[in-house]
Amino acid sequence: MxxxxxxxxxxxxxxxxxxxxxxxxxxxxxTVMHAMAADDPLAVVDNLSEFVFSLIRAIGLILLGWGIVQVGLSFQSHDPSQRSNGFLTLAGGIVITFTKEILTLITG
Known part of the structure; x- marks a missing residue:
């Protein structure tokens, strides 16, 4: 048994x-993004920047999914500390997912 x-x-x-x-x-x-080589050094930096931000977005989406799972499990087990951790992970995933947009809003 x-x-x-x-x-x-x-x-x-x-x-x-x-x-x-x-x-x-x-x-x-x-979320694979092809980095195209260019002759212009600024274009190379822009391509690298886009690649890094796509990686950050992927990490944010993973955290977002994990936060949703934690919140769902907390409702199932009636655990308030897990629920608060789930909502914090969810909020962090949202912030990380939209990092590029937040930075463009700040810098103008």
Whole structure:
């Protein structure tokens, strides 16, 4: 009985790990941006800047998804500390996702 329970827990953890890995691969595959080489040095810097901001956006989307999962699990388990951590992660994911737009609003 105990061994059967252990196997079910292991299978659930393995399924969760596989789902997270599959989502990570999908996000990294779908957010690929080709950097085009250019003769103008400013164009090269702009391409690098776009690439870095796309990486930051991908990280923000991952955090956004993780925050949604944490908030959902907190409602299921009625855990207020997990709920607050989930909302903080959600807010951080939103800020990180829209970093480029926030910086352009600040600098004008």
């Amino acid at each position: 105990k061994n059967d329970l252990h196997n079910r827990r292991f299978e659930r953890r393995a399924q969760r790990a596989y789902a997270v890995f599959a989502c990570l691969v999908a996000v990294l595959t779908l």
